[in-house]
Amino acid sequence: MLRATCPKLSAIAKLLREKYDLHFAMIARNAPEAELRLAEAEVSRISRLMTNHRRKCPKCTSALTGVTPIRRRPLLLDIAS
Numbered sequence: 351m352l353r354a355t356c357p358k359l360s361a362i363a364k365l366l367r368e369k370y371d372l373h374f375a376m377i378a379r380n381a382p383e384a385e386l387r388l389a390e391a392e393v394s395r396i397s398r399l400m401t402n403h404r405r406k407c408p409k410c411t412s413a414l415t416g417v418t419p420i421r422r423r424p425l426l427l428d429i430a431s
């Protein structure tokens with residue numbers, strides 16, 4: 351799970367969830383295929399937006415690469431031993 355609180359990302363995520371819900375509701379009520387396809391296009395558009403944002407936003411990229419070692423140089427203790 352992403353712990354970063356990037357307001358932009360959460361806004362996009364909220365939008366994506368809405369689109370997903372809309373799409374799901376359409377499936378549930380047997381919406382015509384043309385409508386479904388439109389909803390699907392929206393979902394993939396928003397998720398692409400999210401991917402792009404994550405790639406560009408410094409907040410989100412640093413959250414994704416949270417495994418980057420903070421220790422860039424060995425500790426003094428390590429050198430001494």
Ligand SMILES: [Zn+2]
Nearest residue numbers: 356359407410
């Ligand atoms: Zn971000």
